[in-house]
Amino acid sequence: MLRLAVLVSGGGTNLQAILDAIESGGITNAEIAVVISNNRDAYALERAKAHGVESVCISPRDFADRAAFHAALLEKLDSCAVDLIVLAGFLVVIPEEMVARYQNRIINIHPSLIPAFCGTGYYGLRVHEAALARGVRVTGATVHFVDEGTDTGPILLQKAVEVLPGDTPETLQRRVMEQAEWKLLPQAIDLIANGRVSVADGRVTIQREADGT
Numbered sequence: 001m002l003r004l005a006v007l008v009s010g011g012g013t014n015l016q017a018i019l020d021a022i023e024s025g026g027i028t029n030a031e032i033a034v035v036i037s038n039n040r041d042a043y044a045l046e047r048a049k050a051h052g053v054e055s056v057c058i059s060p061r062d063f064a065d066r067a068a069f070h071a072a073l074l075e076k077l078d079s080c081a082v083d084l085i086v087l088a089g090f091l092v093v094i095p096e097e098m099v100a101r102y103q104n105r106i107i108n109i110h111p112s113l114i115p116a117f118c119g120t121g122y123y124g125l126r127v128h129e130a131a132l133a134r135g136v137r138v139t140g141a142t143v144h145f146v147d148e149g150t151d152t153g154p155i156l157l158q159k160a161v162e163v164l165p166g167d168t169p170e171t172l173q174r175r176v177m178e179q180a181e182w183k184l185l186p187q188a189i190d191l192i193a194n195g196r197v198s199v200a201d202g203r204v205t206i207q208r209e210a211d212g213t
């Protein structure tokens with residue numbers, strides 16, 4: 001059973017998709033060991049509680065400096081014996097020590113087709129504002145492994161979503177969530193939990209199932 005830590009900062013709709021997929025059997029061989037938020041008011045914490053999942057707030061504000069915050073975060077992850085860290089709208093830069101200790105064991109969902117509209121400063125609604133400003137006809141979402149860079153790690157899954165006339169950042173964000181994010185993230189976890197994903201030389205290989213899916 002793969003033990004997950006889901007790291008969140010806000011509404012937690014991606015966390016909800018994971019909780020639902022675990023309950024419905026869309027994700028097998030995985031359980032959420034802990035949900036960690038950097039933001040005490042994140043609605044994601046309520047979602048975890050409603051499903052009986054341990055949830056904690058570890059906020060940089062509660063520590064003297066960044067190093068102490070990072071140490072507390074790592075300590076919690078280690079004490080929960082986590083196998084996979086899932087960044088589900090976690091808007092904090094991941095400490096280098098964490099990337100090193102959990103190499104190829106951290107995944108992130110990003111609301112664009114990487115390498116478009118990603119990197120420093122591209123998060124949440126800003127990604128969709130940039131996509132609309134550039135006038136792209138297609139955008140989407142990406143699940144990738146986390147390395148030392150920002151949105152630079154090996155790509156696991158991507159799904160395209162159409163931009164429609166009259167879209168606002170909010171309507172586009174909602175469509176990308178519904179059509180891509182809430183499907184991709186549970187799918188990525190299920191693939192990893194069932195031993196179908198390997199990473200080598202910065203590239204991801206996904207093993208097909210015996211029945212060809």
Ligand code: GAR
Pocket residue numbers: 008009010011012013014015044088089090109110111122123124127177181
């Ligand atoms: C999601 O759209 C996720 O892709 C994005 O934040 C949102 C969180 O929503 N993440 C990033 O932009 C990371 N760079 P949620 O709290 O409802 O899951």
